[in-house]
Amino acid sequence: MTGPARGPAAGEPDAPIRVVVADDQELVRSGFAMILDAQPDIDVVAEAGDGLAAVAAVREHRPDVLLLDIRMPVMDGIEAAGIVGAETGCRVLMLTTFDLDDYVYDALRAGASGFLLKDVRRDDLVNAVRVVAAGESLLAPSVTTRLIRAFTSRPAKRGAGAAVDALTARERETLLLIARGLSNAEIAEAMVVSEHTVKTHVSNLLAKLGLRDRVQAVIAAYESGLTAPGA
Structure with missing residues (x-):
């Protein structure tokens, strides 16, 4: 179960982002931790x-972010991510030397909020932790490309379309634009509404579909058949 949300008292600086680093290679783990x-x-x-x-x-x-290698002994990263996502509010950022479709797809289905290759630059690693800690989602460009390609060989998931049908027209439009990779600001411009309104649509559609974040929203859009690669 998740604990109470952490927040600084008035006038106090923001609390640091608490991170757990998990990797079976000690040098890699220590390097990321440092x-x-x-x-x-x-x-x-x-x-x-x-x-x-x-x-x-x-x-x-009870960290804010778990930096997790996807290939781990005793229990693999995908299974660990699923448990962490089900039990806590911790955000999971996956790391791997492989960017194979099945690993990406399964990790994101397990609730990962981000996915980076292990050759990530120092600044990009730090930024990724900050991004997912703030409640956003993050994928490396090569991973995004492979994820989209994965849907070309996967049929629409049974029952997923019915869930999307429960959304309002504006929520469906928002979901479609999320799946196309648009930011909240870009969605606001496309829909001619305020960014605050977009954030409300995003929150509502995530709640209705039982999703954790925008990454899972993208998956839902493809699984439901709402959009398709190349659309």
Whole structure:
């Protein structure tokens, strides 16, 4: 279960982003931890060498972000991400040396909020943690391309269309534009509404579809047949 939302008292600085780093390679894990812990707004609260230990660390330390290798011993990253997503409000940022379609798809279905390759630049890694901690979603460009391609060979998911049909016309339009990769500001311009209105549509459609974030919204749009690669 998630704990109470953390927030600074009036006049106090924002609390640092709490991070758990999980990777079975010690040098990689330590390297990522050092990069992140050197940031004034990020605090690495624990490290883990396998998926089971990562889940235990999240349960104990209640971090904001779990940086998780997708290939882990004892329990793989996909299974660990699913448990963390089901039990907590922790955001999961997946790391891997592989950008294969099935890994990307399964990790995002498990609730990952971001997906980066391990050769990510230092600044991009730090930015990714900040982005997902703020409630947004993040994918490397190569991963996004492969994810979209994955849907060309996957039929629309049974029942997904009915869920999307429950959305209002404006919510469906918003979902379609999210699936096309538009930001809230770009969606607002396309729909000729305020950005605040777009945020309301996004929150409503996520709640109605039972989704965690925009990444899962993109998946829902494709699974329901609302849009298709190349549309």
